[in-house]
Amino acid sequence: xxxxxxxxxxxxxxxxxxxxxxxxxxxxDIIGMAxxxxxxxxxxxxNRPQLIFxxxxxxxxxxxxxLDKIDCSNIFIIFTTAFQQYALKAIxxxxxxxxxxxxxxxxxxxxxxxxxNKIASSVNNYSQIETLLTNLKKPNTRLAVPTVEGYDFIPxxxxxxxxxxxxxxxxxxxxGRKVVSSKSLKYYENVIESEILFRxxxxxxxxxxxxxxxxxxxxxxxxxDNGESISVSQYTKSTLLDLIKSR
Numbered sequence: 001x002x003x004x005x006x007x008x009x010x011x012x013x014x015x016x017x018x019x020x021x022x023x024x025x026x027x028x029d030i031i032g033m034a035x036x037x038x039x040x041x042x043x044x045x046x047n048r049p050q051l052i053f054x055x056x057x058x059x060x061x062x063x064x065x066x067l068d069k070i071d072c073s074n075i076f077i078i079f080t081t082a083f084q085q086y087a088l089k090a091i092x093x094x095x096x097x098x099x100x101x102x103x104x105x106x107x108x109x110x111x112x113x114x115x116x117n118k119i120a121s122s123v124n125n126y127s128q129i130e131t132l133l134t135n136l137k138k139p140n141t142r143l144a145v146p147t148v149e150g151y152d153f154i155p156x157x158x159x160x161x162x163x164x165x166x167x168x169x170x171x172x173x174x175x176g177r178k179v180v181s182s183k184s185l186k187y188y189e190n191v192i193e194s195e196i197l198f199r200x201x202x203x204x205x206x207x208x209x210x211x212x213x214x215x216x217x218x219x220x221x222x223x224x225d226n227g228e229s230i231s232v233s234q235y236t237k238s239t240l241l242d243l244i245k246s247r
């Protein structure tokens with residue numbers, strides 16, 4: 001059983017989530033409810049949950065006020081929110097699960113399966129929360145990259161480019177590291193919202209800060225700082241040129 005705490009400031013939303021969990025996920029043991037930061041802190045102290053469903057907006061405070069006050073090393077977080085707001089970018093960059101309200105049962109099941117796998121693999125959640133809080137203070141400075149072993153945390157300004165490899169992708173960094181991710185390039189295209197990291201073709205996302213040359217022609221390509229030549233799609237070249245000119 002996974003000891004679970006629901007932190008949500010609207011009673012109706014508490015009950016909806018509770019019913020979904022009770023009906024479809026028998027291994028989720030709901031040990032408590034909280035509707036603000038103070039009651040959440042008390043509940044965490046007394047019950048030591050393994051999993052928290054955490055509403056981003058909590059009355060006069062936020063989920064991030066709570067995270068600043070607790071040790072998340074052994075607690076997994078699934079954020080819930082009704083708003084696609086700026087905070088979701090930081091959550092995505094930290095590779096932390098979130099659910100948009102009204103909660104979809106399939107998305108709920110997928111998020112819980114991720115938590116189960118992390119618990120089974122004894123994955124520590126601390127670095128993801130640390131990355132989230134860092135990115136909230138200075139937006140999107142690090143990207144949490146899921147790998148087969150766990151997570152690799154790469155500074156955005158260290159990423160040269162990311163190359164597709166079937167259902168996987170590989171990050172090449174300015175410092176010479178090569179990180180193979182268990183997620184596809186499409187996943188990162190959806191996560192990354194940045195003018196610095198840009199998808200130039202079916203196979204590559206590049207860091208526009210490290211473009212050394214742009215070569216025009218019927219088959220345009222760029223040369224990166226490390227000497228790597230990367231083809232540019234006809235569909236993206238105009239946007240890429242605009243980005244280069246605006247820098």
